[in-house]
Amino acid sequence: MTGFYHPEWLLALIVLPILYYYYYHETNRKKQEAIVFSHIGFLKSALHGSRQSSRPQTLLLLVLAAIGCIIIGLADPHIPLEQTKEGVNVILVLDISGSMQATDYQPTRLESSKRSAEILLRSLDAKDYAGIITFESGATSAAYLSPDKDRVIRKLQAIEPKEGATAIGDGLALGLDMAESIPNRKKVVILLSDGVNNAGVIHPDEAANFAREKGIQVFTIGMGSDSPVVLGYDWFGNPQYATLDEEMLQRIASTTEGRYYKSVDDRTLSEIYSNLNKEIKREREETSIRDWFFIGAIILIGAEIFLRYGRRRIIQ
Numbered sequence: 001m002t003g004f005y006h007p008e009w010l011l012a013l014i015v016l017p018i019l020y021y022y023y024y025h026e027t028n029r030k031k032q033e034a035i036v037f038s039h040i041g042f043l044k045s046a047l048h049g050s051r052q053s054s055r056p057q058t059l060l061l062l063v064l065a066a067i068g069c070i071i072i073g074l075a076d077p078h079i080p081l082e083q084t085k086e087g088v089n090v091i092l093v094l095d096i097s098g099s100m101q102a103t104d105y106q107p108t109r110l111e112s113s114k115r116s117a118e119i120l121l122r123s124l125d126a127k128d129y130a131g132i133i134t135f136e137s138g139a140t141s142a143a144y145l146s147p148d149k150d151r152v153i154r155k156l157q158a159i160e161p162k163e164g165a166t167a168i169g170d171g172l173a174l175g176l177d178m179a180e181s182i183p184n185r186k187k188v189v190i191l192l193s194d195g196v197n198n199a200g201v202i203h204p205d206e207a208a209n210f211a212r213e214k215g216i217q218v219f220t221i222g223m224g225s226d227s228p229v230v231l232g233y234d235w236f237g238n239p240q241y242a243t244l245d246e247e248m249l250q251r252i253a254s255t256t257e258g259r260y261y262k263s264v265d266d267r268t269l270s271e272i273y274s275n276l277n278k279e280i281k282r283e284r285e286e287t288s289i290r291d292w293f294f295i296g297a298i299i300l301i302g303a304e305i306f307l308r309y310g311r312r313r314i315i316q
């Protein structure tokens with residue numbers, strides 16, 4: 001909604017109808033004096049058609065409008081705009097554990113996720129900052145929060161898979177810390193995993209509650225195929241399948257007022273990342289428009305001066 005930072009100035013608008021009433025009253029009074037004290041020729045001149053008498057009134061209205069614009073400008077009106085002045089901190093938290101080397105995505109799950117994440121990074125606004133956290137048995141920073149998206153993309157492309165377990169909670173917690181590293185900006189974390197939290201010191205629910213307290217939205221992406229994917233075999237020759245804890249990822253997104261996405265192949269993963277920038281809600285920013293009213297006042301005063309002293313000026 002439109003608001004005023006100094007609304008007390010609006011009280012001065014009461015001057016405008018007072019000035020107009022004074023003009024109307026004085027004009028009528030002078031006409032009455034002309035009728036009483038002037039001869040017929042002067043009376044006809046004073047009461048000549050509306051074409052001549054409307055011009056002084058037009059000049060007055062221009063002056064009153066200019067005064068009104070100045071008063072409103074001094075009240076400092078603000079309107080909400082969609083785009084934030086500071087931009088958004090966007091943190092990618094990527095699973096690089098052993099299961100991300102599965103080949104149900106081409107060439108691997110990790111390479112597919114990197115390729116799709118690049119789509120998101122290139123779609124961010126110029127004022128947005130981006131950073132990358134990777135996690136397996138622990139979590140680490142792969143690219144520090146920066147407005148240089150090309151640099152972040154180079155860091156993304158250099159990420160290599162690990163053989164560790166899956167510390168989702170640690171990865172999310174470190175992503176939240178990075179998001180907080182540059183304050184006074186909206187913060188969003190995008191978490192991708194294909195497994196179950198089975199390592200680390202921070203439980204994912206604890207990290208999600210921390211994100212909610214800080215007002216940080218977390219979007220989660222679950223990566224997995226419709227059919228079971230064999231990752232390897234144990235000592236006894238039994239197949240080890242990739243498992244995805246969708247319930248946990250859904251809970252993280254719900255806790256932080258984010259959204260959960262399920263990816264089943266390269267196409268769906270690319271679509272998810274392509275649409276994520278649209279899901280990031282950029283807060284409305286209160287932006288002053290007082291200069292618009294000051295400029296309007298200057299234009300109105302210029303028009304009044306032109307009509308008064310220009311080619312068709314009124315002879316005083």
